[in-house]
Amino acid sequence: MDTLWLLRPCSDGGTDYICFRDHRDHVEVLEGYHLPPQMPLIKHRQLLLSADVPRCRHRFERQQGFRHGPPLF
Template identity: 70%
Template sequence: MDLFVLSHVWLLRPCPDGGTDYVCFRPGQDRVEVVEGYHLPPQMPLIKRRKWLDSAEVPHCRSQLEKVQGFKHGQPLF
């Protein structure tokens, strides 16, 4: 199993209003939950989308988010 699938991975993108768009990859037993959202402290995080991917799909999804949408790997927001 890929090491990436064994731990949570956060991708972050700053927003003009001071908030942050985020994508969190959360490993499950056979699949990975992908949670997309927005956070502007001190507000509660807003979940925009949630989906499940097979672990084989995760590298392509992450690559698209980083190369096409401008997300960068970062520390957990909350």
């Protein structure tokens, strides 16, 4: 996995997003919001060990309603 996007549409036409970016020994997780043409807003950033990614992804998909999708930007 180089980059994985999880998306959730918002009622105002914007999109909540989670972006997993693979690095050598860890994965950067960006949580944010995007409503074009505005710049994306990063709400939270964290680093995870690669082994923790499936559990984190499961939490976002099953408990918070995010779905895999194409890159927003």
